[in-house]
Amino acid sequence: MHSGRTCRGGRFTLSDIKLTVDGEAVVVPAGSTVLDATRKLGRSVPTLCHDDRVDPMGSCRMCLVEIEGQRRLQPGCAFKASDGMVVSTSSDRVQQHRQLLLSMYMSDHAIDADGLPTERGVGNRLRSHVLEHGHGPTLPAIEAPRGYRDEPNPYIHFDAEACVLCNLCVRYCDEVEAVSAITLAGRGAGTTIATADQQGLLDSSCELCGGCIAVCPTGAMTEKPSRANDYREAEKVRTTCNFCGVGCQLDLHVQDDRVVRVTSPDPGTTVNDGNLCIKGRFSYEFIHHDERIMQPLVRGRDGNLWPATWDHALDVAAKGLLGVKARHGADALGFVSSSRCTGEENYLMQKLSRAAFGTNNCHQCAAT
Amino acid sequence: MTNSIPEIRDAELLFVIGSNTTEAHPIIAMEMKRAVKNGAKLIVADPRAIWLSNIADLHLQLQPGTDVALLNAMAHVIITEGLVDQAFVQQHTVGFDTIVDATRETTPEWAEGITGVPADDIRTAARLYATTKHAGIYYTLGITEHTHGTDNVYSLANLVLMTGHLGVRSAGMNPLRGQNNVQGANDAGASPVFYPGYQRVDDPAAQARFEGAWGVDLSPDPGMNLNVMMKAMATGDIKGMYVMGEDIVLSEPNASKVEQGLNSIEFLVVQDIFHNETTRFADVVLPAACFAEKDGVFTNSDRRVQRVRKAVEPPGEARADWEILCDLARRVGYPMPEYADPGEVYSEMAGLCDKFAGISHDRINAEGGLQWPCPAPEHPGTQYLHGDGPLKGKAEFQATAYRPSEELPDEDYPLLLSTGRTLYHYNAATQTRRSSGAMARQPRNFIEMHRRDAKIRGLEDGELVRVRSRRGEVLAAVNVSPRMKRGCVWMPLHFPDSNTNRLTNDAGDPTTQTAEYKVCAVVIEKLRAAAK
Structure with a gap:
């Protein structure tokens, strides 16, 4: 690798x-x-x-x-x-x-x-x-007039004071992500990392992969959403990304039962070689979103969905499906499993369909 | 994939067809970019001038739905110019004569008339592909989501077989899986024709094996696949549905018909993490845990079984899908075992499937992801397939003939619509629409079109228009794009308030029933004009 x-x-x-x-x-x-x-x-x-x-x-x-x-x-x-x-x-x-x-x-x-x-x-x-x-003699601090402005992209924060101009973020953007969104700009002590024509990242060719953050050795590039979180306090949980079929390995950083940051394992160790895309690195806001469904719902006689206990909801689900089977036969039931769920869950869904209800009408969005 | 993702960087040639890799599989695209940087040739066949076409040696900008013509013309060149790997064909394949016959007339000039790709470019592509040893094909739904999707795949496989680009590192046939666990869902038997491990439900030996393991009689009748089930709801053949983790209204083609079906069935259970277009129809909604809240495995495109690990607790009363499924099975009277954790579920499945017999949670925890086939605990897994010749012994050529797509543009619906995914969003987008970066970049539905197509209709970039097909209509913003061919438009499928699948055609491939998301006919109406 x-x-x-x-x-x-x-x-x-x-x-x-x-x-x-x-x-x-x-x-x-x-x-x-x-x-x-x-x-x-x-x-x-x-x-x-x-x-x-x-x-x-x-x-x-x-x-x-x-x-x-x-x-x-x-x-x-x-x-x-x-x-x-x-x-x-x-x-x-x-x-x-x-x-x-x-x-x-x-x-x-x-x-x-x-x-x-x-x-x-x-x-x-x-x-x-x-x-x-260790370090040598303390030298007078350079008052760096580095061009820098906070900009409205939601993910990437650049702190010019922390930058050592190693140019690694620019090279990653050129050579690995290959979108060349950022560049070294200015001269002498005023040199900084910028976009062409000083546009905002959202107006540049940037794809918000966050690779610049991942390669930055000094923390000059950081994630806006997790700037308040100290990496040393988080527990890291290795898992697999839930978006496309590449199977990138992720380290979910967990603090107080919340995912606060997502990083890739080190380059050379997993299939993604240290790389992630915008979805893998940043699209985790949904996990703790307040619109998640928090409790079972059963449709009432008024036509609305109403909160229910698990016991009641499972009971209604079981009776409803068994009722269809009793009236129309097992093959009048369809089971839509999910390529978003785990292998074990797909195994259990087809087992439910075949063994518990007696139909092979079980598929998932493989063709979608 | 017959190859593995880390092999891509060592390829000498990449033939990318029907895959907008930088947007749909960004990290695989990084490997492709690296291969090109290392000197690999890149051939891109895509109706749009996608990002990869900018760094390609050759961009074959074919008319959507004409892949078979293009590929058979390439086969014609390879055969007539003597570039066939005769030794491989003789040793490992059968039926080569049928291909010689089927491609006798499919000259590059003939294909140019259908595909719009210059004949010389087709020749160059065929020669480059045939004469490069480590040449890999990479494709995805741009190949399969057609009424001739199976023929597209056969045509590609024919190229692979006649050039012997199989069973070699960095050379092979590589469908890039669209979703995190498409591979794993199929592997696990979420299929109307296969038990876990690709054992056919109509094979009595397989049936007996699973009847023994599960302690019940099983049906030998192949079931309906998803596209058929969607249609069967409307015809009354399906009366009850259990939908887990898919927004079928937003994801399936011809959405209005899906809604009609959902309205007419008697009972619907939806199990998901967010409300979506489908939960509106549910009788029962069961709140599920997302990937960060449960344990299990996902299997990626290169057959790599990797762990999913619980990092946080599910919100409120939400529960892991595997726990809900077990509970429901017991409620309907099936004695589902009391699995302590998903590792035990995996072991049960691995015990019934030779391909995965050597894989377990413990092993993945210790060694990292394992690529199947992995038949025994001491087996290291399989990096690329067919290394000792085709797995099934002899590989069979499958002759194909070009057929036009089901619904082509005409006077009433003059534009050809293709649909797909963007970099920033993901399918039904219940997750990415709640992502600030994705919404900053792509807040609403849009329709990409050539500047001339916009100009002759008097449309400005960003203007909201009505897009209409024979099946439905949606509003979308015009996106004048240098990527498009004239006469072709493109839309993403991520926006419930403007559901692109109201437009798409649910006509299916005769073999797989996969719907033709990539080709249908639409008309664009200017809103102000329509209001008159």
Whole structure:
């Protein structure tokens, strides 16, 4: 399920590459990057702008490593591994670089009372990198005149103060969703993420898939509906999306018996490879909608539907269906099962139709 | 799907026909976009200039309902230019001669006259498809929702067989399932002709197996399928209905006739999560739990059985469908077992079906989704089908001949209407109409049309018009769209206040009875003019 960078579908094999990372030997397939090799060994090399689903860009400089024979530190995400390469991921030089780089990012980022990059309820990798690797001297804060305005789309919030301009959201929008709705705009310290011609997202080619939120490493892109919810407090329940037939895996974030956010499992782990569409990611408002049917209803003599107990409603349903069978035979009954319901429920519906009532008139919207 | 979704990115050629993948299956479309980025060729056959056609090497913009002509012309090219995989045909198929005969006259020039696709494009498409090894076909309801839907599928299968694009990674025949659990519902036997696991109800051995397991006598008579049931309500052959999880008034074709049927039956039970157009007719409404409120499995397009897990409690007194069904069965005197949870229901089904015998909730919990066939607990599941030759031994070619759709435009109804789903909404849309983003993007029904078709009728973009067919009429906003061919219009099916299925034709395919949602004739009336 991993990136298409290696040979297609394993139909032809290229020779493997042997290299050394932090003194340990590792073998990776041809075409692998240094980052791939470090990950295979379980080394923790920090990244911000990297995602296996898009082409490496090497812009955030977070993953720089030392490679013997290379004068400069090199970005592990973009530098190809080669035979006999000797890589260090934690030399003094690499550590020094990381701490200084994190200082620079922090000078251009909202900082909380603890002196750490601000957490926005969805995780902030800049913060975890600082916690893991420390930071260098505190640099003067940059007063970023970044163009930013809240806009009326219902789902995607952009907080320019949290953005490190890694460009990952833009690349995802270009390369994976491929609608190219957002772009880097402006220059220097004023650079920001925007749409073409500064239109609102709803007037752009955006399809509201929310991929920008999912890939954002610092929480600059967040979900408007769940901004108040801290991800650390939610319980995650792995399930399958209830819309189309792709079968995307979802993690429902549950707080106080409510679904407050939906995310995809990590890329490379399930059939959707970390991706979701507008329906899978955002169309969960219906779950807790106050128009849900909350109690059984039975039509009264006045022609209206009236609330009833389960006992009464099931009794009326059973007698009504048995009455039709008694008067007209089992084949005068029709059972419409549902391709929206579970496999078990479809099994039980056809069993009800066949075993309990004696008819094969059972179908579902397969052809609809 | 004979292949799996993760194989798409490694394909060398994608032939997408009758599938607006970016809107109906967005995440599969992402895989297709990636395949194209990796260098795969893309051929799109669709009457509309859908999103994928923008990145396609070739867009065959055929007239709706002319797929058989297009596909048989492709077969003609493959056969006459010697591009047939003779070894595969000889080893794995029967009846190739019938195809040679059936496609002798179906030249690309002949097909151009019917489909409107340039003959040279048909040739190019046929050559590309036949000569690329890892070439997969992807289709959905644009192929099946026709009165010749079965012929469309046969015609595609003929192409697959004559080129040997089967049983190979990233090459095969891939219907993309429209709904979360269409595959699973069929697998579980919610079908008038099949018990669970595709065992025929008129096969005495299967009947005996299920009679033994369920402890009752069973009927050997195949039942009515959904489209037939809808019509049978109006004719009096169906007198009582139990409808779970479908808004049949909004989803089934020729909605006025469905309503007429619902008015004339004696008893209707509806089990759902929201009130909809069908609950208006119900004698009893049973409140059900939604997917986030219950346990079970959904089976996706690539036959992957995956878990659905309860995350929150159902609202009010709503209950999971499986619990309601068990209770009702006991009320009518059938001793449904006291299942502790849906895992036990699945085990009962798996015990009766060889295809799923190795699948269980416990295994999915431990290993993730499992793709059937999976006949034993130690079997890893099946990524792509027919790897060792066609499953049934020899695959049979099925000759097809082009037949026009049931109802074509004429003087009174001059426009050809196709219907479908949009990215933002989902079918009867009880869920997505309660979604702020979907409503921000698509708050009301619309009719896509070519700018010339709008201009000659004096219609402005956004103007509300009356759309009328022989069966009914609705109001919709004009959406002038560069995607449309002249003479063709397109509408989504998501809006109860403007039910597109009042227009659609309920004529069914002779084999499957699947209705012709993709072709009917309509006329557009300007509202101001109509008011005079």
